[in-house]
Amino acid sequence: MNATPSSKDFILQVEHLSMKFGGLVAIGDLSFQARRGEITALIGPNGAGKTTVFNCITGFYKPSEGMITLNRNDGSTYLLERLPNHEIPARAKVARTFQNIRLFSGMTLLENLLVAQHNKLMKASGYTVLGLFGVPSYRKASAESIELAKYWLEKADLVERADDPAGDLPYGAQRRLEIARAMCTGPELLCLDEPAAGLNPKESAALNDLLMGIKATGTSILLIEHDMSVVMQISDHVVVLEYGRKISDGNPQSVRTDPRVIAAYLGVDDEEVETVLTEVGDEDVIEQLDIGPDAAHGPGNSASMMAGPVSDTVEHGDEGERVTVSKGASKAAQVDARAASIASKPVAPPPATKSAPAAKPAAKTGTAKADTKKPATKAPTKAKGISNRLDAPRGGKADSLIRIKGIGPVNERKLNEHGIFHFDQIAAWKKADIEAAEAYLAFDGRIAREDWIGQAKTLAKEVAAKPATGGGRK
Amino acid sequence: MAATVSSERDTVATPVQRAFREALYAGVISFGLFVLFIGLRTDQNISNELILVQRWGLLAIVVGAVAVGRFLYVAYAIPAMERSKAEKAAAPAVVAEPGFIKQNFNKIGATVLILYPIAMVLLFGFQGSLKWVDNFGIQILIYVMLAWGLNIVVGLAGLLDLGYVAFYAVGAYAYALLGTHFGLSFWILLPAAGAMAAFWGVMLGFPVLRLRGDYLAIVTLAFGEIIRLVLINWREVTNGSAGISGIPKVSFFGLMSFNVSDPNYIAKVLHIAQSGAYYKIFLYYLALGLCFLTAFVTIRLRRLPVGRAWEALREDEIACRSLGINTTTTKLTAFATGAMFGGFAGSFFAARQGFVSPESFVFLESAIILAIVVLGGMGSLGGIAVAALVMIGGTEILRELDFLKAVFGPDFTPELYRMLLFGMAMVIVMLWKPRGFVGSREPTAFLKERRAVSSSFTKEGHG
Numbered sequence: 023m024n025a026t027p028s029s030k031d032f033i034l035q036v037e038h039l040s041m042k043f044g045g046l047v048a049i050g051d052l053s054f055q056a057r058r059g060e061i062t063a064l065i066g067p068n069g070a071g072k073t074t075v076f077n078c079i080t081g082f083y084k085p086s087e088g089m090i091t092l093n094r095n096d097g098s099t100y101l102l103e104r105l106p107n108h109e110i111p112a113r114a115k116v117a118r119t120f121q122n123i124r125l126f127s128g129m130t131l132l133e134n135l136l137v138a139q140h141n142k143l144m145k146a147s148g149y150t151v152l153g154l155f156g157v158p159s160y161r162k163a164s165a166e167s168i169e170l171a172k173y174w175l176e177k178a179d180l181v182e183r184a185d186d187p188a189g190d191l192p193y194g195a196q197r198r199l200e201i202a203r204a205m206c207t208g209p210e211l212l213c214l215d216e217p218a219a220g221l222n223p224k225e226s227a228a229l230n231d232l233l234m235g236i237k238a239t240g241t242s243i244l245l246i247e248h249d250m251s252v253v254m255q256i257s258d259h260v261v262v263l264e265y266g267r268k269i270s271d272g273n274p275q276s277v278r279t280d281p282r283v284i285a286a287y288l289g290v291d292d293e294e295v296e297t298v299l300t301e302v303g304d305e306d307v308i309e310q311l312d313i314g315p316d317a318a319h320g321p322g323n324s325a326s327m328m329a330g331p332v333s334d335t336v337e338h339g340d341e342g343e344r345v346t347v348s349k350g351a352s353k354a355a356q357v358d359a360r361a362a363s364i365a366s367k368p369v370a371p372p373p374a375t376k377s378a379p380a381a382k383p384a385a386k387t388g389t390a391k392a393d394t395k396k397p398a399t400k401a402p403t404k405a406k407g408i409s410n411r412l413d414a415p416r417g418g419k420a421d422s423l424i425r426i427k428g429i430g431p432v433n434e435r436k437l438n439e440h441g442i443f444h445f446d447q448i449a450a451w452k453k454a455d456i457e458a459a460e461a462y463l464a465f466d467g468r469i470a471r472e473d474w475i476g477q478a479k480t481l482a483k484e485v486a487a488k489p490a491t492g493g494g495r496k
Numbered sequence: 497m498a499a500t501v502s503s504e505r506d507t508v509a510t511p512v513q514r515a516f517r518e519a520l521y522a523g524v525i526s527f528g529l530f531v532l533f534i535g536l537r538t539d540q541n542i543s544n545e546l547i548l549v550q551r552w553g554l555l556a557i558v559v560g561a562v563a564v565g566r567f568l569y570v571a572y573a574i575p576a577m578e579r580s581k582a583e584k585a586a587a588p589a590v591v592a593e594p595g596f597i598k599q600n601f602n603k604i605g606a607t608v609l610i611l612y613p614i615a616m617v618l619l620f621g622f623q624g625s626l627k628w629v630d631n632f633g634i635q636i637l638i639y640v641m642l643a644w645g646l647n648i649v650v651g652l653a654g655l656l657d658l659g660y661v662a663f664y665a666v667g668a669y670a671y672a673l674l675g676t677h678f679g680l681s682f683w684i685l686l687p688a689a690g691a692m693a694a695f696w697g698v699m700l701g702f703p704v705l706r707l708r709g710d711y712l713a714i715v716t717l718a719f720g721e722i723i724r725l726v727l728i729n730w731r732e733v734t735n736g737s738a739g740i741s742g743i744p745k746v747s748f749f750g751l752m753s754f755n756v757s758d759p760n761y762i763a764k765v766l767h768i769a770q771s772g773a774y775y776k777i778f779l780y781y782l783a784l785g786l787c788f789l790t791a792f793v794t795i796r797l798r799r800l801p802v803g804r805a806w807e808a809l810r811e812d813e814i815a816c817r818s819l820g821i822n823t824t825t826t827k828l829t830a831f832a833t834g835a836m837f838g839g840f841a842g843s844f845f846a847a848r849q850g851f852v853s854p855e856s857f858v859f860l861e862s863a864i865i866l867a868i869v870v871l872g873g874m875g876s877l878g879g880i881a882v883a884a885l886v887m888i889g890g891t892e893i894l895r896e897l898d899f900l901k902a903v904f905g906p907d908f909t910p911e912l913y914r915m916l917l918f919g920m921a922m923v924i925v926m927l928w929k930p931r932g933f934v935g936s937r938e939p940t941a942f943l944k945e946r947r948a949v950s951s952s953f954t955k956e957g958h959g
Contacts, residue, residue, distance in 0.1 A: 080818060082814075082817075082818075107817050108817050108820050108821060108822045109820070110820075111819055111820030112820035117818070118818050120815070120818070124812050124815035124818070125811075125812070125815070126808050126811035126815065127811060127812075127955065128807075128810075128949055128953045128954030128955055129804075129807060129811060129949070130939045130941075130942070130949065132939070132941050132943055133804060133807075133939055133940060133941055136801075136804055136940075136941055137801075137804050137805065137808040137816075137819060137821070138819045139801075140801050140804070140805055140819060140821045141821075143800075143801035144801045147800050147801055147802075150797070150801075150829075153800045154793070154796055154800065168941065168943070172943065181943070184944065185942045185945060185946070185947050187949040187950065187953040187954075188953075189953035190953060203819070204819075207819055
């Protein structure tokens, strides 16, 4: 472990964490850090993958990729993804609670807290052998463990009910007991999965006090929470997830005002959604728009960077293997797109307005993916090295590049961004052009292997033979 | 059936009137039902022809019984039940102070068990007491020991084990083989048999660690059968179905022997009359001692971290792992400890019988032991001891009920009905007390006062 000095400030470092369930990507390339002695909140809408992150950290899942490093206060470092499940609390000192409370309901409160001190007591009882004969050292350890349990029961305001079964407690008290039980393992990092879920405001305030008290003892806290009052009040650092990716990271104030976070939670206006979905090429939306033609909302009056966030999960990796959420589902990505569109609008009005009418017939024939409205403004900054790029498709209409085997809608969009719209452009590529294209598409030798040039040549001839039928998809 | 009268008439009619009417309906319905079942019977006469035997008298008795029963039930039983219910509701809720017997149940039980053989000898004499000490006392104690051993696996750790008899068999054969071939003493073989059974407990535990619930039950069931089939088929070692006989008797710590031919035979040493009862009484106290050992260890273990981990495992395995408990070793120790007590019981069984064969270790034994644990209340030692007394003692006592022959005729053999009665008793007990005789759980630690945890909170475990 090449721990740099600065890494010691962080109790937990999550790097490039990915978790896939079959084809479903629950977490995609997530990186964040939790500072020692602070409360780090992990927030996000339902299904964003927060609990999956927890399960990876606490060893209930083995992550598909990535590294989770825990730096203990004594300087030792553990790679949590390599530790067996039960050793993470025992050795790395990470404790957790559960979203649906998991208490030992048939055992008393005190017993619950004594079970949490299992490893310490096992050693003291000489792995049962000495304890069976009741040696004094075990008696002492046993008394100490009861004292510790009592301390945490008092902290959680439950000492009155110490001898009642845990299942008999009201909901809020069960939440506090679960936290107290986790604290009895002596953790350095406490992971709380929605501790305030289902609590009334009074109980929620009591929970805040308890958590601040825990923080004061020097235990770092990682917190999943939906209740913004809890998050904003007590957390020092907030990480926002949406669809398994991090969309924001910072102190509560900055996260609170981040438009992407607001969009992820509140959504964006319907008009904006439509605009963005059209940009993304959502066929349903475009069809709907076509039914009632509406000049104001016609597609193509803005640029799109949509290829970025939404398609990321589709893109890298083997084609078709990954499943991701439907296009346009990510609200944060829509905001990105919106921002981009606003930024680019004044720069490139002529091609945008020009391409708008052309987009409609294309959409009607069901070729919405043929991204005709690609702005020329973006291309020059990114496309370097491809010699024969165009500022706009000839005749305002691009060939359907996806007809070339190996080019999917995403690559088509990327090529369009580079100013590649027609088969004959690809057919004319030289070696240097191929290298440049491969660099941008992050393909190694695929263009040559799949003979894009050859395919493009035949297709270019076809197009030349019967022009303007529209690049229908196979 | 007959209670389909409308509610308006209910309010008008007095209970007796209504009862009369319902009795009439019940009589009519039972007549309709039974006229062909009971009133007529097909039979064969001497010339092998099918004839119809008419039994109108019997039919009249049955129909009359139904009608009278319904009348009594509606007219007197229902109002009486409602009255008592109303009284109970009206009476102020008094917290019933547990009686003297309930408070000191364990001490009284232990005293009774210690004095039992003495009482039997005083009542029936040495020869007469044999049956009561052996068939009842020792037999029940063996099952108590087995059930307490299984209680660790099923009751505490919540792992459903249907093959527990396998460990009983391992213990018995370990004792029988080592005893007959090497002539080792009981006091060496007892721990050896326990260790052997514990070893096989771990062997079973490893492959089934990942299984839970029904799946675990099936695999343990199969394990029990495998052990029995190995015992039957490995003739060179186990002598197959013929079993192993001539297993040495237990000696009184090597000081006195119970073999009449030995020079240090107990009657010769102590200069008392020769009797087979000495050995049985000695075995009784030996079994009792082993039971006390089992109980002591179980109670101690429950208060140790490992015992708490077992119970926590039963309550919630995932929470256990989140607290750093190694569930693998915890499950294995539960299997091993339970199996060890099974092994002790097995070696004692072999010593007592002087003969073992695979016939003694069939699945029915596993089922009976499990039934005792469930009937007694999982996790409770006292309840399980009572359940063993009821189930094993109950079946034994049926052999003694000769007076039933006077009632049901000389062909009646009560032993044949014992399994039927046994099953009925179990159904009734489980309806009446679904979590067994003692459903509540004693906490292992307390701050202020020890209060039993109600059975509604404890879980049975998922396997």
